[in-house]
Amino acid sequence: xETDIVAGAGFGVGFWVSIVVFAVTFALIISEKLHRTxxxxxxxxxxxxxxxxxxxxxxxxxxxxxxxxxxxxxxxxMTIVAxxxxxGVFQYLGILxxxxxxxxxxxxxxxxxxxxxxxxxxxDNVTTIxxxxxxxxxxxxxxxISPLPxxxxxxxxxxxxxxxxxxxxxxxxxxxSVADFSxxxxxxxxxxxxxxxxxxxLAILRIVYKKEISQQPQNVDELMKMNEKxxxxxxxxxxxxxxxxxxxxxxxxxxxxxxxxxxMVALIGAALALILVAPRTDPQKIFEKLELSVLxxxxxxxxIVGGLEHSGVLNYLASLLxxxxxxxxxMTAIIVLWASAILSAIVDNIPFTVAMIPVIxxxxxxxxxxxxxxxxxxxxxxxxxxxxxxxxxxGVIVVxxxxxxxxxxxxxxxxxxxxxxxxxxxxxxxxxxLLFHEHLSNEDIxxxxxxxxxxxxxxCPDAGGDMEIKVGH
Amino acid sequence: xxxxxxxxxxxxxMREPTIVESGMAFRDVIKKMIIxxxxxxxxxxxxxxxxxxxxxKSLIKHVVxxxxxxxxxxxxxxxxxxxxxxxxxxxxxxxxxxxxKDISTVKADDTLMQAAVVALESGQVRIPVxxxxxxxxxxxxxxxxKNVIGAFLxxxxxxxx
Numbered sequence: 001x002e003t004d005i006v007a008g009a010g011f012g013v014g015f016w017v018s019i020v021v022f023a024v025t026f027a028l029i030i031s032e033k034l035h036r037t038x039x040x041x042x043x044x045x046x047x048x049x050x051x052x053x054x055x056x057x058x059x060x061x062x063x064x065x066x067x068x069x070x071x072x073x074x075x076x077x078m079t080i081v082a083x084x085x086x087x088g089v090f091q092y093l094g095i096l097x098x099x100x101x102x103x104x105x106x107x108x109x110x111x112x113x114x115x116x117x118x119x120x121x122x123x124d125n126v127t128t129i130x131x132x133x134x135x136x137x138x139x140x141x142x143x144x145i146s147p148l149p150x151x152x153x154x155x156x157x158x159x160x161x162x163x164x165x166x167x168x169x170x171x172x173x174x175x176x177s178v179a180d181f182s183x184x185x186x187x188x189x190x191x192x193x194x195x196x197x198x199x200x201x202l203a204i205l206r207i208v209y210k211k212e213i214s215q216q217p218q219n220v221d222e223l224m225k226m227n228e229k230x231x232x233x234x235x236x237x238x239x240x241x242x243x244x245x246x247x248x249x250x251x252x253x254x255x256x257x258x259x260x261x262x263x264m265v266a267l268i269g270a271a272l273a274l275i276l277v278a279p280r281t282d283p284q285k286i287f288e289k290l291e292l293s294v295l296x297x298x299x300x301x302x303x304i305v306g307g308l309e310h311s312g313v314l315n316y317l318a319s320l321l322x323x324x325x326x327x328x329x330x331m332t333a334i335i336v337l338w339a340s341a342i343l344s345a346i347v348d349n350i351p352f353t354v355a356m357i358p359v360i361x362x363x364x365x366x367x368x369x370x371x372x373x374x375x376x377x378x379x380x381x382x383x384x385x386x387x388x389x390x391x392x393x394x395g396v397i398v399v400x401x402x403x404x405x406x407x408x409x410x411x412x413x414x415x416x417x418x419x420x421x422x423x424x425x426x427x428x429x430x431x432x433x434l435l436f437h438e439h440l441s442n443e444d445i446x447x448x449x450x451x452x453x454x455x456x457x458x459x460c461p462d463a464g465g466d467m468e469i470k471v472g473h
Numbered sequence: 474x475x476x477x478x479x480x481x482x483x484x485x486x487m488r489e490p491t492i493v494e495s496g497m498a499f500r501d502v503i504k505k506m507i508i509x510x511x512x513x514x515x516x517x518x519x520x521x522x523x524x525x526x527x528x529x530k531s532l533i534k535h536v537v538x539x540x541x542x543x544x545x546x547x548x549x550x551x552x553x554x555x556x557x558x559x560x561x562x563x564x565x566x567x568x569x570x571x572x573x574k575d576i577s578t579v580k581a582d583d584t585l586m587q588a589a590v591v592a593l594e595s596g597q598v599r600i601p602v603x604x605x606x607x608x609x610x611x612x613x614x615x616x617x618x619k620n621v622i623g624a625f626l627x628x629x630x631x632x633x634x
Contacts, residue, residue, distance in 0.1 A: 088546040095550065134540045134547035141555055222552070231546050404538040 014056030018311035021047045025304055026355075030347045037293045040300035040351075047307035056311040065306025066299050069177040069263040070170070074124075074298070075290055076266025077167060080245060081127050082289035083273050087238040088231035090119070090131035095139070095228035102224070103143045103217035109205055112136060113153040117161030117198065121168050122249060125158045125394045133401045139226075141405075143217035148407040149209040152417055155398040156386050160201055160425070163382025164194035166262060167252065170298070171353040171381045173262070178357050179374045180450045182256035189375055189440055193432050197383065197425045204424060208417050240276045244269050301354040309358045318362030325368045330437050333376035334430055336360075340380030341426050345387030353381050361452040371441045372433070379429045387422035389414040483588055484581040486621055486632070487602045487611030490515045495524065499535070499571065500564040502527055513599040515609045516572050523601055523609045525572035535571035536560050578603045581610060585621055588613050 025043030029036045044062075051057020084090075097115045101107035112132065119128040132154055140147035162168035166176045166186045176186065206213065217223075232238055248269035251258070255265050274283050308314050325332040336356075343352050356377055364370040385392030389399045389411055395418065402409040433440065491511045493502065495518055506514065506529075516525040534542075536559050541548045563571070577595040579588045581602055588600055592613075602611035623631035 091544075091546045091550070131544070131547075134544040135550065137538075137540055138547060138551050138555070142552065226550055230549060233546065401540040404540060 014054035014311045017050050017054050018307050019313055021050055022308050026351055029351055037297040040297050044300035044303035047304050051307050057307045061310055062303045062306055066302045067177050069261050070173045071295055072263030073173050073266045076270040078290045079270035080273050081123055082286045083277055084241050085127055088233050089238055091135050091231040092228045094132050094135035095226050098139045103220040105145050105215050106213040109149055109153045112150055113157040116154045116158040120158040120161040121165045125162050129158055129394045129397050137405055142222050143219055145215045145217055146212050146407045147405055149212045151398045151402050153205050155394040156421055158394045159385050159392050160198050164191045171349055172378055174353055175374055175378055178361055183252040190378055197428055200424055200428050201421050204421050237277050241273055244273045301351055305354050314358045315362050318359050322363055322366050325363050329372055333372045333433055336373050336376040337380040340377055341384030344381045344384030345391040349381040365452040369441055372437055375440045383422055383425045386418045483583055483602055486617045487613050490609045490612040492517055492609055495569050497568045499566045502568055503532055515601045516568055522607045523603055525574045526576050527572045531571050531573050535563050589618055
């Protein structure tokens with residue numbers, strides 16, 4: 001098989017055409033002059049047509065390039081969240097948590113930060129932030145402290161928390177899907193690193209917001225008088241959807257043993273939510289909350305990168321890297337970590353992840369032990385988003401919501417805090433990779449039967465035979 | 474204006490618009506609306522061309538901070554003092570910054586059905602009537618459209634002041 005791959009890396013016209021289509025499309029996405037979904041969709045169609053003209057890509061291959069496990073998982077979780085967000089449970093938890101701190105500004109940072117981290121581990125960061133930020137601002141105004149450190153802490157810790165789990169962040173879903181990392185594999189590999197970085201992040205927040213933390217809260221009795229139960233408008237729906245969510249989380253823990261793909265788990269949850277909450281209503285209103293534009297963007301990226309893969313470009317790129325990666329896997333992982341973090345801080349981390357995945361997969365197909373590289377990519381794109389206010393959706397939202405408060409978050413302020421958090425977080429992660437790279441490469445827990453295996457192994461007798469990087473095997 | 478047997482056009486039923494010039498401050502706008510007991514102002518530029526409208530919704534929308542706009546659950550916990558502070562914050566904002574732009578208008582010789590459809594399509598219940606230079610010469614509100622329907626159904630009280 002190996003020789004086939006190298007032989008496939010020809011330099012025909014298709015090879016160059018696919019590079020041009022890819023480069024122009026990605027440059028336009030990054031420039032943000034056009035909407036990213038529109039240009040990606042157009043780029044995907046261009047790649048496909050070019051592929052058919054120059055004979056390196058066809059419709060069937062384009063369809064199979066789309067990772068329906070990622071799309072399905074996002075759709076399922078978005079459906080559950082669409083029901084959950086109407087119940088008031090986020091506001092309930094926000095107020096309840098804030099009351100426990102009795103208005104102490106430092107405890108508020110810790111408590112609300114912890115809440116957003118935990119919620120972001122299962123639910124998407126954007127929803128969590130959108131629903132927690134308004135109550136946070138109200139509470140801060142009530143007790144007359146600056147909401148700014150709270151908002152920054154929520155966004156940053158939401159990004160850090162999301163990095164911990166398979167379903168916490170779209171890049172994790174995509175990486176997990178191709179590398180065949182289970183939910184538990186993330187808990188064993190990613191969660192410990194994230195936990196360390198999480199505490200370090202909190203320590204940084206404590207230092208940079210020393211002055212704000214010493215503010216004396218006022219009207220604390222008003223905060224204590226808030227009745228969080230008033231946020232719950234529909235207890236019946238809430239009970240059902242929490243039950244569904246609990247089942248989904250439970251299934252995530254065992255999905256590998258049951259041979260259920262993560263997307264199946266999420267879609268089972270979505271189906272249950274719909275039939276239990278409002279079986280007679282047209283779900284159109286709920287589906288409108290699914291971000292079709294985001295899903296289409298992901299799908300288009302898969303098609304574009306699929307073209308690059310079939311023209312032999314990614315496989316050629318991987319062949320250039322293969323010697324270095326095989327000889328010095330730890331160094332390669334550290335390069336992947338920093339490069340992906342810096343890129344994710346500056347540009348959208350999704351296109352980068354989608355392009356990076358097949359490269360690592362090809363390295364894996366050529367016999368390089370890539371488990372460590374996968375985790376480095378997870379940490380890089382996860383922590384990198386904190387570097388700038390535009391690095392993550394959570395950051396973008398918090399900055400825009402803060403604009404109408406008395407303490408808007410400036411670009412500079414974000415860089416001061418988020419940039420520090422990112423750099424220190426990456427240094428800590430680098431140290432952890434150096435110390436624990438053997439654990440992170442451990443195949444017993446991670447990467448059981450990745451789709452890029454070139455030949456059957458003891459654990460995966462069905463693997464190999466087909467060099468396409470297929471998901472949903 | 475006779476209704477039975479005769480066509481009624483927009484110009485027959487429209488009311489006198491309350492016109493203000495751009496640059497007016499939020500506080501003065503709301504004062505004018507309260508004193509003149511009107512819920513809609515047509516905003517014109519220095520040349521008298523209609524550039525926007527203000528109604529109570531524009532005022533409310535400008536007072537409510539963005540972060541609460543889509544979160545009625547969180548707003549439940551916002552105290553009155555927050556509302557008061559937000560209102561004070563916007564008192565000096567110029568009308569251009571909170572008026573409704575891109576307004577739908579009709580011409581005096583357009584049909585009433587057209588005005589009704591414009592009202593439905595735009596979701597804008599008050600439609601300025603403009604001349605060929607886009608200068609406001611009248612206003613159609615829900616009241617006028619309701620009275621037109623009343624007149625069609627021979628309800629005598631329609632259009633009685």
